[in-house]
Amino acid sequence: MPPELGQLTRLVVLTDFFVGKQGSSSIAELGPLEHLRGELRIWNLKNILDTCHAMDANLKGKRFIEKLELRWNPSINYMECETNDDRDDSLLRTTRLVDSIPRAPSVNVMKLGNPLRLERSPSGLYNLELKSMDYTLDTFLKIIENVGCSDSLLEGIDIRECDEIRCFQLGRFQNLSRLSVRSCLRFESLSGYEEAGPLTSLQYLNICGWSSFTSFQGGGILHAPNLRVLDIYDANVLESLPKNMPSLLPSLTELSLFRCTKLKSFPEGGLPSSIEKLKIALCDGIESPPEGGFPSNLKELHIWGCDKLVANRSNWGLGTLPSFLSLRMESCKEVESFPEERLLPSSLNSLQLLYLRQLKSLDYKGLQHLCSLTELKLWGCTEVHYLPEEGLPSSLEHLELWDCHHTLNERCQVGGEDWPKISLIPKIKIH
Secondary structure (H helix, E strand, C coil): CCCCHHHCCCCCCCCEEECCCCCCCCHHHHCCCCCCEEEEEEECHHHCCCHHHHHHCCHHHCCEEEEEEECCCCCCCCCCCCCHHHHHHHCCCHHHHHHHCCCCCCCCEEEECCCEEEEECCCCCEEEEEECCCCCHHHHHHHHHCCCCCHHHEEEEEEECCCCCCEEEHHHCCCCCEEEEECCCCCCEEECCHHHCCCCCCCEEEEECCCCCCEECCCCCCCCCCCCEEEEECCCCCCCCCCCHHHHCCCCCEEEEECCCCCCCCCCCCCCCCCCEEEEECCCCCCCCCCCCCCCCCCEEEEECCHHHHHCHHHCCHHHCCCCCEEEEECCCCCCEECCCCCCCCCCCEEEEECCCCCCEECHHHHCCCCCCCEEEEECCCCCCCCCCCCCCCCCCEEEEECCCHHHHHHCCCCCCCHHHHCCCCEEEEC
């Protein structure tokens, strides 16, 4: 850095500051630069040996700074050290440094290397991202508190590959609207404070890759009256969903269950009637539809695998749902003819049958009353050789055949045997 940088008291733009070793470019040089604005990255935090110098930097006084990034080393992340002893010694010394920085409420974005990112949203609240760190959540919360962000100011938290974070207490984050925890291999449970009451701000919850996650704990832990989206992916030891979901999650509109291999049934009490989109993928243990049937407001259903559930499709009750619009079935075995008569409601407008390798024919009795069907897709259904003799619903506007048997492709070409059955469809794609 230029010598005596601190004398440039009217300096407005300084994107990068490199802390020098003893005798050069002390971080205290930033103290008099009160007019800095925009983005500031401070490198080589490892060269700060006296935390008093951090106080002299007067970050609190930099009221025009919108993005602050702190780096331990210019060539490696501040926690990427060669040995465990070096890593422990590094630990956000960095923690003592950040503890010594006064609160800087004007900062919109703060980063500590790659692992931590704190960004202020237009609402004035903050979004926190954590990645690939071996420390507890409390450690990170202590760091961000020193730049003016408390638990109550967080509206979004995204945690990835942080194996020491084992439990998340939702009740302490009363303004949290979005939580995503992905690939945290030791994560075991969500827990909450019963006295905190309903989680009225929570709208989106994603749990992915929780190989140790066994259950939803605590009384009213998911009493989130405004939660709209719940995604549960790769929770390999999860055995049950929260009980009484209709009363605890009355506003839930989207639910995804992906590769929850030990989940054997839907929750006691069934699913909230508010659900409009439901995805059930590779949940081989689920055999029956929810208690009381699928949600009455369901519009879209995507089933991937789940052979036991598909084998029990006569009990789905989809034919009685007044608003049901779309069914996507993918990689389901032992489906030779589809759809059975009255399995689907007349309101259906999209039917996608993907990679049903044992499917041999489309059942006209199940198709003939689908007067609203506008889209039909057959992908990878290699055993279907021809369309129903009676044809397809006259309402169809889009037919797509992809990776199907060559006989079916040839029959659906202009002049082919099935061409008269589809010639009036406006949009036809044959791959």
